[in-house]
Amino acid sequence: MPIQSHLIFDFNMGPQAFVLCKCLIDNFTIHDGHVAIRGSTLDSVLFRVGVIAALRSKKLDGLAVGVMVTASHNPEQDNGVKVVDPRGEMLEGSWEAHATNLANAPTTDDFLAVLDTLIRTTKIDISKPARVVYARDTRPSGVALVAALEDGLSAIGAEGRNAGVTTTPILHYLVKAINTKNTPESYGDDSEEGYFQKLGTAFQNLVAGRPPLEALLIDCANGVGALAASTLTEYLDGSLSLILENASISTPGALNFACGADYVKTMQRLPPSLADRLKPGQRACSLDGDADRLMYYYLDERGIFHMLDGDKIAALVAAFIVDLVKSAGLENEVKVGVVQTAYANGASTKYLAGRLPVKCVATGVKHLHHAAEHFNIGVYFEANGHGTVLFSPSTQSKLALYQPSTPAQSTALKHLINLTQLINQTVGDALSDILLVEVVLAHKSYTGIEWDSLYVDLPNRLVKVVVNNRNAFRTENAERRLLSPPGLQSKIDELVRRYDGGRSFVRPSGTEDVVRVYAEAVVRSQADELAFRVAGLVYDAAGGDPSKRPKEFL
Structure with missing residues (x-):
């Protein structure tokens, strides 16, 4: 019986996800930039993912590769898969084409032919061992999908380790911990307990001697984060109280429904279930x-909702780390930088640019992560709340060997070293990031109000225009700027100049x-107007029928 679900096929590679899946089935849908596929093909896709992951491990002489069965912020009826490379990072770009070819093979014979070609062209020694660690979130379809994945692993002789039901960041942690075990670069004990112990110990060290924090309310999106957050409290030893809401992981249809980070960011309001709780x-x-x-978010004294998104988190964290580096006497040796995308609020960019280098890259976590690696300490957070902080290997060595000359420098150094343990540097990790934010708030004695006042977001608006050919x-x-269609960018520039604080950019969807x-402007109504006027220009440039031009664009 086919699983009645969709599949989000995400190799952490962005637009290529569409290419991977397109040939597998005609009846596909799209959710939030990912490709969703009907359940009748899920078994074969997960089987092929098992083969791909095992081959990747064999190519790397048996280093463990990770596979996470999840659809992240998507509805419960969706499901998907992510592949994790040995350092806990995203799948190497050169393997995108290999994954595409394997996934798109229309018949068994074609699949075997592609498999043979891949093994020969990449010179994989099939006799090498293969290790794959895999996990799933709480979606009901995950059980059957994991079984199909295991069949793929068995077919190619891979050793599988089932990490059970856990979060995506914990799976990333496990992959790196397994591959660095008993080495000087050990990332921690390769178990969930090792993950929680590492975070809990570092957090307690960082808030020691600080006034106790008030309890934090966490909306768990009725997902696997509820399980992890509950376990985390046991390792905090009372240093931070967590109030868990929307933690119903067994209620059908509850996952991500009218709650969760994506709901808050998209709707820019409190989840309805928290209306009487916050x-x-x-x-x-x-x-x-x-x-x-x-x-993050809070209600002011009038009950008005205030959102503290990824931009706000980046500003809070980056400024704190810069202060620690200076206090440790390392400002001339350790350079801190922030990586953003064009979607970052202009006010956040202005705030950060006055304090440290800021680099803008194309949309997508892989672009942010790679750019952050070029700093001694690189901070990146997408506005949607996905992000982390990377300490380069040379910086971590420098911190370990540095000899402070004053008690203040010694204290700051200890804080920096503990931050390297608190932060999950393999991927954006909501639980690790919560503890990071709470550390900064404790050190600064900030409430949400003081944090929010670091800068005031510029009003902004995001509009989607349907076109016949996004590749144009x-x-x-x-x-941030258009090369084509010809002449469109100059028209956008002319419009932007009419608005105080105006900024606008246009980019095609990847899927x-x-x-x-x-669009942004200093006044909400002008930001809305600018967005719709630019959308009108896009509609015209795409060859849209003037008679069908949406009224908002006029």
Whole structure:
């Protein structure tokens, strides 16, 4: 009996996910930039993912590769898969084409032919061992999908380790911990207990001697984060109280429904289930379905909702780390930088640029992560709340060997070293990021109000325009300017100049025939107007029928 579900096939590679899946079935749908596929093909896809992961491990002389069965912030009826490379990072780009060819092979004979070609062209020694560690979130379809994955692993002779039901960031942690075990670069004990112990110990060290924090309310999106957050409390030893809401992991249809980080960011309001739970001034946050995104927020004394998104998290964390580096006397040796995308609020960019280097890259976690690796300490957070902090290997060695000359320098150094243990540097990790934010708030004695006042977000608007051919829209300068259609960018520039604090950019979707328009201005009504006017220009440039031009664009 086929599983009645969709599949989100995500190799952490962005637009290529569409290519991977397109040939497998005609009846596909798209959710939030991912390709969703009907359940009748899920078994074969997960089987092939098992083969791909095993081959990747064999190519790397048996280093463990990870596979996570999850659809993140998508509805419960969806499901998907992510492949994790040995350092806990995203799958290497050169393997995108290999994965595409294997996934798109239409018949068994074609699949075997592609498999043979892959093994020969990449010179994989099939006799090498293969190790794959895999896990799933709480979606009901995950049980059958894991079974199909295991069949793929068995077919190619891979050793599988089932990490059970856990978060995506914990799976990333396990992959790196397994591959660095008993080495000087050991990332921690390769178990869930090792993960929680590492985070809990570092957090307690960082808040020791600080006034106790008020309890934090966490919206767990009725997902696997509820299980992990509950376990985490046991390792905090009372240093932080967590109030878990939306923790119903067994209620059908509850996962990510009217709750979670994506809901808060998209709707820019409190999850309805928290309306009678959150008190004015109280800190709260939301996870997504697999606990790799985080969104903070609070209600002011008038009960008005204030969102503290990934941009706000980046500003808070980056400024804190810069202060620690200076206090440790390392400002001339350790350079801190922030990586953003064009979607970052202009006010956050202005705030950060006055304090440290800021680099803008194309949309996508892989671009942010790779750019952050070029700093001694690189901070990146997408506005949607996915992000982390990377300490380069040379910086971690420098911190370990550095001899402070004053007690203040010694204290700051200890804090930096503990941060390297608190932060999950393999991937954005909502639980790790919660503890990071709480450390900064404790050190700064900030409430959500003081944090929010670091800068004031510029009003912004995001509009989606359906087009016949998204490939006609080509960008440059980290997707902030258009190369084609010819003449469109100059028209956008002319419009932007009419608005105080105006900024707008246009970029094609990576997976569907739509073009996304982002606009900012100092006044909400002007940001809305600018977005719709630019959307109108896009509609015209795409050859849209003037008689069908949406009224909002006029």
